[in-house]
Amino acid sequence: MSSIVSVQDLRKSYADGFEALKNVNLEIEEGEILALLGPNGAGKTTLISTICGITVATSGKITVGGYDTRSEFREARALIGLVPQEINLEPFETVKRTVQFSRGLFGKPRNDALLDQILKDLSLYDKKDNRIMTLSGGMKRRVLIAKALSHEPRVLFLDEPTAGVDVELRKDMWNVVARLKEQGVTIILTTHYIEEAEAIADRVGVINKGEILLIQDKADLMVQMGQKRLRIELDAPVTSIPAALASYQLEIADDGAALVYTYDTKGERTGITTLLNDLQGAGLKMVDMETQQSSLEEIFVGLVREDA
Numbered sequence: 454m455s456s457i458v459s460v461q462d463l464r465k466s467y468a469d470g471f472e473a474l475k476n477v478n479l480e481i482e483e484g485e486i487l488a489l490l491g492p493n494g495a496g497k498t499t500l501i502s503t504i505c506g507i508t509v510a511t512s513g514k515i516t517v518g519g520y521d522t523r524s525e526f527r528e529a530r531a532l533i534g535l536v537p538q539e540i541n542l543e544p545f546e547t548v549k550r551t552v553q554f555s556r557g558l559f560g561k562p563r564n565d566a567l568l569d570q571i572l573k574d575l576s577l578y579d580k581k582d583n584r585i586m587t588l589s590g591g592m593k594r595r596v597l598i599a600k601a602l603s604h605e606p607r608v609l610f611l612d613e614p615t616a617g618v619d620v621e622l623r624k625d626m627w628n629v630v631a632r633l634k635e636q637g638v639t640i641i642l643t644t645h646y647i648e649e650a651e652a653i654a655d656r657v658g659v660i661n662k663g664e665i666l667l668i669q670d671k672a673d674l675m676v677q678m679g680q681k682r683l684r685i686e687l688d689a690p691v692t693s694i695p696a697a698l699a700s701y702q703l704e705i706a707d708d709g710a711a712l713v714y715t716y717d718t719k720g721e722r723t724g725i726t727t728l729l730n731d732l733q734g735a736g737l738k739m740v741d742m743e744t745q746q747s748s749l750e751e752i753f754v755g756l757v758r759e760d761a
């Protein structure tokens with residue numbers, strides 16, 4: 454797979470000395486949907502703004518479609534569409550003219566057929582002659598997307614596209630993103646919502662305090678989520694795992710007072726019954742047990758807390 458966006462050793466310190474990004478490395482593949490999850494102030498917007506050339510990096514190198522975002526800014530920027538967090542539209546302008554104007558800013562010739570198609574894809578076509586101020590909040594967000602797509606970018610950045618949006622509209626937005634992906638657009642979105650990453654991303658990155666803590670295929674994360682942990686408390690502590698139990702790949706917890714067995718809830722067999730039999734056979738006595746489910750939320754909260 455080839456990277457359409459490549460971020461190498463990126464650092465960003467603001468004028469007051471605050472280090473918002475610390476040595477970020479990131480490769481984004483053409484055609485993927487990458488969700489960047491992180492708490493408030495993690496550095497998501499700073500990362501996007503730096504890739505888009507709105508914020509200047511302190512050090513490091515970024516390329517988009519092979520173009521250096523500093524030395525070849527115009528070429529790199531032409532490949533990028535950016536949907537900002539804030540709605541910053543001209544209230545008296547119509548939808549169509551707003552989108553036309555954005556295309557013009559990139560020096561592209563007028564193309565009514567293309568703009569009509571973009572408006573149709575975003576279910577904005579019947580509103581094309583309406584003034585922005587007459588639109589609902591959700592429609593305005595769609596106009597932001599239409600603007601960002603007007604110059605036919607290959608990479609679309611969506612900064613918290615569904616912040617403060619109701620559930621129905623959020624699902625609508627997810628469909629819009631899925632359609633864009635079908636058209637071959639690479640999409641990077643930031644979000645606070647774990648279920649949003651679960652619903653639409655191919656890969657999930659977790660960012661906190663200016664560092665990427667994890668970046669992984671969503672499918673792999675889902676497998677981890679499908680795992681459960683069974684904690685078995687023993688009546689007497691063990692210092693090692695008996696050879697007869699080696700195949701279960703148990704972990705020793707609480708200085709030997711408990712053993713932890715990880716199993717796949719989606720598998721045909723959990724192996725718990727045979728484990729409990731074999732435990733007895735190995736001369737170990739269980740006094741209690743409990744199961745724990747890991748979820749993306751837990752993985753996320755755990756990562757962010759560990760980093761605190």
Ligand SMILES: Nc1ncnc2c1ncn2[C@@H]1O[C@H](COP(=O)(O)OP(=O)(O)OP(=O)(O)O)[C@@H](O)[C@H]1O
Pocket residue numbers: 467468469471473491492493494495496497498499500
């Ligand atoms: N111009 C600036 N000067 C100094 N510090 C800044 C500036 N802009 C952002 N920061 C700080 O950098 C950190 C990262 O901010 P950023 O907006 O990138 O976070 P974020 O992950 O997008 O958060 P949110 O989800 O709240 O938008 C924050 O602590 C913020 O206060």
